[in-house]
Amino acid sequence: MRIGMLTGGGDCPGLNAVIRAVVRKGEGEYGHTIVGYRHGWRGVLEAQSVDLSENSVRGLLPRGGTILGTSRTNPYKTNDGAQKVMSTLKRDRIDALIVIGGEDTLGVAQRLGSDGVRVVGVPKTIDNDLSATDFTFGFHTAVQIATDAIDRLHTTAESHDRVMVVEVMGRHAGWIATYSGLAGGADIILIPEEPFDIEEICDRLTHRHQRGANFSIAVAAEGAVPKEGTMELQTGEIDEFGHVRLGGIGARLADEIERRTGFEARVTALGHVLRGGTPTAYDRVIATRFGVEAIDAVHEGEFGVMVALHGTNVVRVPIEDGVAQLKTVDGRLFETAAVFFG
Ligand code: F6P
Secondary structure, eight states: OEEEEEEOSSOOTTHHHHHHHHHHHHTTTTOOEEEEESTTHHHHHTTOEEEEOTGGGTTOTTOOSOTTOOOOOOGGGSTTHHHHHHHHHHHTTOOEEEEEEOHHHHHHHHHHHHTTOOEEEEEBOTTOOBTTSSOOBTHHHHHHHHHHHHHHHHHHHHHHTOEEEEEEOOTTOOHHHHHHHHHHTOSEEEOTTSOBOHHHHHHHHHHHHHTTOOOEEEEEETTOOBOTTTOOOOOOOBOTTSOBOOOOHHHHHHHHHHHHHOOOEEEEEOGGGGGOSOOOHHHHHHHHHHHHHHHHHHHTTOOSEEEEEETTEEEEEEHHHHHSSBOOOOHHHHHHHHTTOO
16 A cells, blocks of 8 residues: 555654654555655645655654644645645555644544545644543653653742742643643642632732742643633634634733732743653653554554544544544542642
8 A cells, every 4th residue: 555644733742753653564564655745734735745664764763843744734724625635645646644633633634534535543732632532642741841840940939939830832721731730749720621710829829828838830721711801811813723822821920920919920931842852751652552553554444543542552433533522621630630739
């Protein structure tokens, strides 16, 4: 078979480990030809591809980012986009496509699947917000980077008697904030799933300082939202999939906390640092297992599926289950984190 592969949407650590696994088993064991499309769906639209071989994936396991490049391109945004995709695949004699992406990229794959394209999806995002899989690779690396940063911010917060606000990515879900806040011993965690009241936050910080603490750490997910009418937030630009660009809540919070409590506050927005660099061992293993499962599914002729992690097993689920709805932080987990607030 000639098998196409692409990485779409925000990059994350572990993408190259999937690419390596697909090529090592797909070409190495099954003898298929693997064709990589550059820059996500854009490469398919513009027929930009590169043949992948065992040599081109050597040394990729620890490497962050994606050697194929990526973009936030939605072929269904343009009239004949889907048609263009199908003609490229036909012209390149592609028998099946392995699509590595988050909800947007896999959403396109699902639509193309129902238009007859043979697709297998691999879930990736640092946000961990894809349904039908317990975890996506990239998430654990982002959590580790955020936790290391929170550990460091403890010492400077303590030295200066300050409140440190740490803003983390995660789009409309609070997985990164909740996990890194819990692992880093944060005193406050703000997530989209639990709208917050800035007055309550400031009361909590004041009580904490009255009980003898001279510093505090507050972790805020970029998508955290204040309760109606309690605090204004600016909104950002919209991307090709209709997503608002997030970011900036950390600075707003630090200003409000300083103004209302009198405690000196500073903000650290970790931003794209959370997506950069080498994947953790856990993410390398998950990504590799996902890659192997994806090429096995193609080889066995099973399409319209997404590989997923259920407990410790890698399984195949209908791709629509992965993109049906956003996976948000469950109340039980947040309750556990709240035990340690203030
Ligand atoms: O989906 C991954 C993610 O990093 C989100 O956490 C964040 O909101 C968004 O992508 C940032 O997108 P971009 O890299 O296009 O600014």
